[in-house]
Amino acid sequence: MRQVRSGPRPGVLGIVAVLLGTGLGELIAAFLLPSASPFAAIGGALIDIAPAWAKDAAIAWFGTGDKAALLVGIAVVLLAVAFGAGMLEGRRSPLGAVVFIVLGVVGAVIAVVRSDDAVLAAIPALVSGGAAALAARGLISLSEREEEPDRRRFLVWTAVATASGLVALAVSNVARGASQSVEAIRSALRLPKPATAAAPVPSAAELGIPGLAPVVTPDAAFYRIDTALVVPQVDPADWSLRVHGMVDREITLTWDDLMASALHEADVTLACVSNTVGGDLIGNARWLGLPVREVLARAGVHADADMVLSTSIDGFTASTPLEALTDDRDSLLAIGMNGEPLPVEHGFPVRLVVPGLYGYVSATKWVTELEVTRFDRATAYWTTRGWSERGPIKLQSRIDVPRGSVDAGETVIAGMAWQQHEGVHAVEVRIDGGEWRRATLATAISDDTWVQWHLEWKAESGSHEIECRAIGADGVTQTDAVAPPAPDGATGWHRITVAVG
Ligand SMILES: Nc1nc2c(c(=O)[nH]1)N[C@H]1C(S)=C(S)[C@@H](COP(=O)(O)O)O[C@H]1N2
Ligand SMILES: [Mo]
16 A cells, blocks of 8 residues: 655645646647637636626626636636645545546536537647646656655656646747737728718817716727627638528628628717616727618518527627617628727627617627527527616716816816617706706717716815716606616616815
């Protein structure tokens, strides 16, 4: 019988083994199929199975940095499991090694389920699990031998495994960076001129008040919400859009088809249903694209269809009411954002933009498929998870300035208001529960965009509460009933407290 060693050494060797295994798996994935990264597959699966409240909490706590936090979380759990499996291997070989194999198989199953490329996707995780199992068994059994040549061999092999794991991780990171070649393709692209250009943004649409959101959101400042741990890298040359389902004829559009089409330009404000009252998950851009209406007309939509299920290359889906894509609004298969190709994280090369609907039911990024269908036949990513089937954007207004504290005297209160595709008629403000006063609206770019507003205020020393509410183009006043984002968008008045000194 071998003597059972006490101490944490087998656990540490378990970590070395996982370092080696993950390094090799990530390396293979980086070159073979970036989406099959064992890390990304497990993280992505966690995002998909996480309950809605956890996702909302993640968005609220980390904003769009939630993915970095998730990756760190997975790494910590993985290292803890590795340590445990190493200890187990030290006591009851080969049970610890079996744990690594099981982890690899689980990762492989997840990667296959999440990927289109079933067989290939399994390889990185299987290699990870296998390599970790072999390394753990080998290193731990070597470490238990006392003879001098074995001790030296043990040290050498531990160093080799650690170094290889680290190098493999580093190289896979660099290789992943090189897949930023899609970024290179993007920046070399020149967008065609729109056949129907939007009028210049009226200069009176931008009040230019410091601290107030600009009426056109720069791409770099545009909020980002998606379930993609690794941003899909889609080469326009490989992109196509399949339009099928309840249509007279299936059609497939390529990038060249889009570039050769008469493109339309429109200003549309996107909003996320997860936006809380006063929140900033909203942005406005000038989009360039092919009207979805024309694409659907080419395919010939059946009379009994009422929904279009759009699918992203990453598996995300959105169910959009058919009429929002066929009526006269500016629903676009967009390729341009503020005069440039879509940024990769905003859906390059092609995404959907639909005025008036929250992003989760309309704004599919990296879109590759439109299936004409019915609400009673299919559900989409978020509607399957309890969010409302229809997602019209609700009337909302927000105070951007002042924030925190101001000097006493003449100052300005300013903010944004929106009800895309309906329009905003007025904004009212009240201080310390007093009379509602009409704010001055800036010129709206269109009914599909948000609008800035401001109100002069003679601030007196002390603490003050400021509230705002909008009145829609239909004359209806924004409700003060407080509702959370789930299941169909937050309501209530934005209320802030300022200290006037
Ligand atoms: N592929 C994909 N598209 C997606 C999503 C997603 O998770 N995956 N999220 C949607 C949601 S909920 C919103 S609010 C918008 C956000 O678009 P943006 O990131 O460009 O601001 O994208 C939509 N399109
Ligand atoms: Mo969203």
